[in-house]
Amino acid sequence: MAERLGNNLKDIRGELGLTQAQLAEAVGVTRKTINTVENGVFVPSTLLALKIARALDRPVEEIFAISPD
């Protein structure tokens, strides 16, 4: 079965009251990158996933998880 990387980025960002632009600035990427990660269009590298987790102050596995396609 094919698997993909799912994420709760949008929900967690919403809980914290952050816009895509604010999160992008905290991580050091453009809003476009946050947008594509949220929509599942782009699978981030481990480095970027860890940076996002750090910016949101959450463990990385709380944000990203393997989900069936």
Add this chain to the structure above:
Amino acid sequence: MSNNSTVEQAERLSRRRARMLPFLAIIYLTQQATFFAGDAPPGVRDVDHVKIGAWLVLSLVLLLAIATNGFWFQRREIRELIDDENTRANRASAMSFGFIAGMLAAMALYLLNQFEPVATHEAIHIILSAGLGAALLRFGFLERRAHRDG
């Protein structure tokens, strides 16, 4: 300049590039029509040398822009921000797409040459245009899609 304005500026430039790329690709590809439309073989008249020179310069600029991310006259922080992870992935995908398009064009020309002779300069022109044009279109498509659904 504040960090916020650096991010905003990078975002603005990135959006502008996403909007411009498909138009650049179309301009570049339609320019090929004028190259092949002439009656005399290219390179015979003085004006052909100018035309070929302009095409070569444009090809080189576009190739460098797509290979190096462009924005050569912007500050380093902005350049690095525009060329973030998603953009690098899109560029890699576009370069790969362009390579495949160039190879397919070369194969098609090789096959065509069995039935009708193709001049060397025409073959080079077509392969380069196919590769670069396809890469530009692909990069433009991926960047526009990445900016959507915000």
